[in-house]
């Protein structure tokens with residue numbers, strides 16, 4: 001298989017990679033870069049466990065082929081905290097016990113980040129739509145929805161303080 | 164970062180939210196790692212006439228291709244009955260059965276090798292449903308019976324009789340993390356398996372079995388699972404044994420992580436049941452006599468089917484006193500993957516049967532079903548023994564009923580629902596209340612035991628090892644709370660280690676909701692041993708300092724991060740400062756603990772005894788809105804009141820209630836397993852098999868825990884919570900049925916089965932309409 005050259009930024013670090021063109025972003029993250037926070041749940045785009053942000057939008061990394069990430073900026077769960085501080089979503093997931101087995105958590109967080117980045121004050125319905133592509137078999141979702149609500153509030157407060 | 168912030172509730176939440184939590188597939192391994200693949204049977208039933216592995220073995224990068232004859236030990240996986248080969252030998256008995264194993268450097272090489280394996284099968288007749296199994300007398304084990312009173316005589320004396328049949332469907336576990344194991348070879352024949360298993364000791368035993376080595380050469384370690392739900396109680400053993408065989412053959416680390424579709428095709432599910440019932444009752448709706456015949460689809464091997472059927476039979480009363488009651492059960496052998504444990508373990512199927520009966524009685528009498536339920540509840544003083552002879556102690560049902568009827572505004576909403584239905588032609592609403600009484604303990608009594616190993620280090624930190632496994636139910640977090648409380652120290656001081664068979668041996672599965680009950684007690688017992696040693700030593704120290712009034716070891720207390728003389732509170736030492744003293748004085752800071760549940764016993768043959776340590780209770784009210792044209796429904800509101808005794812951790816318990824309930828809603832509504840006429844699973848991917856999404860949860864969801872006295876004789880007065888809430892989802896199923904029934908003004912009994920898919924609902928509506936028309940034209 002001829003390899004392709006891909007230039008990409010992952011969690012704020014620049015990479016030049018030479019993957020197989022049929023390798024998925026999920027493969028690259030987990031197998032090449034050791035970023036195992038992004039999970040394999042179904043590998044057909046149905047469970048959301050592999051969700052990452054590509055240029056700020058949530059995407060199932062199991063459906064993204066290596067050439068498609070050329071020139072893109074990717075954020076995974078490992079890049080969610082910055083300067084040693086957890087993102088408010090990470091804090092609120094902990095505080096609301098939105099983590100049971102935790103396998104869906106990284107994907108949920110990334111979908112939620114996309115949501116809050118684009119709709120800072122989401123309604124309950126918007127939150128439900130925002131994570132509708134992420135399956136969780138443990139929690140029954142209630143604590144996750146609560147956590148996202150709370151994170152939106154925390155982000156709002158933070159913004160007000162910073163302004 | 165991990166040290167900066169931590170959650171009081173989930174001991175590894177900080178790792179989960181940063182992506183640092185390690186599951187089997189995340190364990191870093193060097194360049195030696197090989198990928199394992201399982202080659203499965205494409206037939207439900209066939210003879211293996213011949214096969215040729217030579218071409219497959221020649222592929223570059225392929226290190227091993229194994230068949231049954233390459234197994235050095237026993238080709239056997241059966242956890243109870245030895246009827247399940249690890250790799251099929253002469254015959255395959257279900258689609259998805261493992262036949263060959265491949266280890267290669269890449270997944271692609273594995274697949275290439277698989278293509279080159281040549282097998283000649285000779286297909287045989289297959290049994291693919293319960294009815295065919297029944298007519299072929301394809302019975303697994305023997306018929307079972309639990310009985311009280313004289314059912315026939317009571318039928319004859321009853322005012323009314325109803326009879327019917329109920330089908331409840333299979334359910335796929337759909338743990339987010341599929342079955343996975345990593346095996347690493349050691350010196351001589353040693354092997355370490357990092358397995359996603361609920362039962363490390365059994366996994367260890369079976370690995371030793373297939374490899375033909377001793378158990379002290381096998382270590383099984385479980386850090387955590389990405390969900391289990393019973394699906395990794397026995398069936399994680401398979402993946403572990405396949406991985407171990409490849410590891411042994413190649414002498415290299417090997418990992419098998421099943422692809423989602425393969426996992427769904429290969430592993431067993433919740434048993435589907437075909438239930439027949441007959442009930443006799445008074446004009447007031449009191450059940451006088453009930454006969455329930457439970458028929459379970461066991462699949463191709465026994466697995467845990469006997470215990471699952473037994474639990475179904477022990478829960479066919481749910482919360483109701485039935486003076487004359489006969490429950491019979493049988494497991495039928497079919498050519499489908501061996502069905503296995505899943506949350507509730509037969510309980511849901513048994514409960515669904517009696518709930519159907521009570522629901523029908525209410526409709527027959529044109530009475531409110533909640534009312535009829537409460538009339539039949541077990542009593543607190545009389546009418547309080549089950550059909551198997553156990554007394555229902557500390558019965559919370561009547562008080563929970565009164566509370567929930569009030570807090571859910573059941574009566575007002577019943578009127579509102581009726582009004583809505585009278586004025587809407589294309590939409591109907593339904594409302595239902597269902598209770599649950601769930602027995603806590605393994606019904607195989609000897610399994611109710613647990614061990615723990617607690618180490619204290621001289622810096623005052625505590626490491627707790629116990630036999631239970633963490634699958635998201637919060638067991639390790641609860642154990643950490645228990646240990647911290649016992650030693651009177653903060654949570655930060657306590658860590659719970661990965662479950663490891665070399666630390667705590669010969670354990671039972673983490674199952675039957677007993678994880679914290681059993682392991683919590685074992686940890687407490689280990690802590691008690693350590694505390695008495697520490698108390699002795701520190702009392703000595705205090706006494707040496709105060710010769711005139713010695714400190715008594717028995718009066719030492721552990722609180723506030725300190726060890727204190729209860730009689731002289733000024734004599735105190737910080738917990739951490741005391742530990743080096745222990746070492747200097749040559750006293751061990753490591754202790755094991757052991758626990759077995761007292762006073763239980765179950766005579767399987769007679770169907771009599773006290774199989775359960777206690778019962779957990781719960782109750783739910785659900786309301787749905789049904790679109791009669793599409794069969795679609797919305798879950799408008801659910802109120803749950805659940806009994807967890809004195810909760811060790813209310814946040815975890817509420818999460819378990821919500822999660823268990825929603826998983827049950829999936830079983831009751833959208834999760835439909837279908838096989839084709841050749842026994843191939845059609846619903847083998849999330850494309851076609853639908854577990855609940857966030858859109859399926861109640862629009863208004865109110866969960867509360869019953870305020871109650873501590874549960875006597877359990878760890879810190881708590882009650883188990885893993886499984887019981889699952890059955891509360893039957894309130895949704897019966898609310899849908901209530902809405903369907905409104906189509907005919909509740910005058911006719913709708914046909915209904917579980918899951919109530921759109922198809923089932925539409926068909927039921929059509930039949931009701933046709934019947935109503937016919938009656939109108941008469």
Ligand code: FES
Nearest residue numbers: 041042043048062
């Ligand atoms: S693994 Fe990508 S959506 Fe499931």
Ligand code: FES
Nearest residue numbers: 101104136137138
């Ligand atoms: S926490 Fe287990 S799948 Fe969501």
